[in-house]
Amino acid sequence: MIEEVFATGDSLMHRLDPRVRILAALAYSIPVALVSRPIPMILALVLSILITALARLQVKALFKRLIVVNSIILLFWIVVPFTFDGETIFEIGPLAATREGIIYAASVTIKSNAIFLAFLALVATMPVAAAGHAMQGLGFPVKVVTLLLLTYRYVFVIEEEYNRLLRAIRIRGFKARTSLHTYRTYAYLIGMLFVRSWDRAERVHQAMKCRGFEGKFYCLTQYRVSLEDIFFSVAMSVGVCAIGMTEWMIAIH
């Protein structure tokens, strides 16, 4: 269900304190999403590629994910250039592609790839569990963190339950068709999954109460910031500032 292919490794990115990485990913992606000029965008893309290289991710898995993201962006390319007002560059039948449309689509492509790569290198390089604890360490609301961690833990159990139900249906000769029977069966399946998840949630809560849970979570992980963390934070800040500065310099000229 969740593979976490990038979560293990011994690169610089993997060694960094998860809190530093989450903070860096947030502090980096918001300005990058906001810049509008080509030079800072390209700068961001270069920086992202650099961080990704530092994380030494599996190349094949990395490209698989890039293809998924860019195929969604491709849909953007089909629509945006033809629907933007501006100077016409070429025409296909009744549709006219505009210069502004193409520039806009290109900027979306560069920015999303830059942010996506940064998140892969910074956040996907830690297990979900570590991300949860880091978020708790950063002062994210306890409810959000708990929700994330429990979802992560039980999504596997629910998947297993779903497969069990599906097997039970198939073993009795069920074939999906366009019929009321099919829709009803799927509705039962989903309904059953909800009921079972609810029951499970109740039992999990009972088990937690039996071990003295009174609504407050205590964190076991204690983080220590290393020299590498400080160095990386400084480098990231310089990078974000450089992107912001170039955007601002071009704007005032």
Next chain:
Amino acid sequence: MIQLKGVGFSYGDGRAVLSSLDFTLLKGQRVGLIGFNGSGKTTLLHILMGLLRPSAGVVRLFGKTVSKEKDFVEARRRIGFVFQNADDQLFSPTVIEDVAFGVLNQGKSPNEARGIAIETLEKLNLKGFEDRLTHRLSGGEKKLVSLATVLACRPELLLLDEPTTGLDLETCGRIIEFLNELSITYLIVSHEYDFLVKTTREIYSIQKGAVVYNGDSSILHSHYHAHPTGDILHHHEQ
């Protein structure tokens, strides 16, 4: 440690599961409770933990009558309850966090909790399991870890609900061995007669909503299908 007097329980639809049930468990006793599916074994344990409230009767734990949530919160600190399904018990992403969970709830510092958790895992021969992901453990490993999560809280009394469900012989063997080394009072609910014989000294059965004493487990084991639980399917290893 446990005293139940005239306890009754029925579900919302009016179906009575337990009726005027009396049961006593003294310090140092190791008791097995056997019964059919739906006989109310789990219900009984849930009443003891305060997860269900009886419709009649008195529950006394550690010499005190317990009836309100507040009473049970206190009693739960001293009782360890191992759930039937390990997936219900293990909710943390990693093993160490789950084992430390109860200890942290007792107010221990993270360092202390980590120490106690590692020690408990070692006792159960689960050294090196600290950072394993709970959902990737095998069924047997999950059961042993969930036993560790409860024992880490150092309970005075242990309640086990069907501890052998879905386990292979080897894991069963490990649990039997471990329970026999343990020096605390416990009550095991199971439908597996052989398991109870190997882990407990006295066996009770739950019949028609009440608990009936069957006898000393060593005697029960030696005679040949004439004991009161003879109608429950089981085999004897001689």
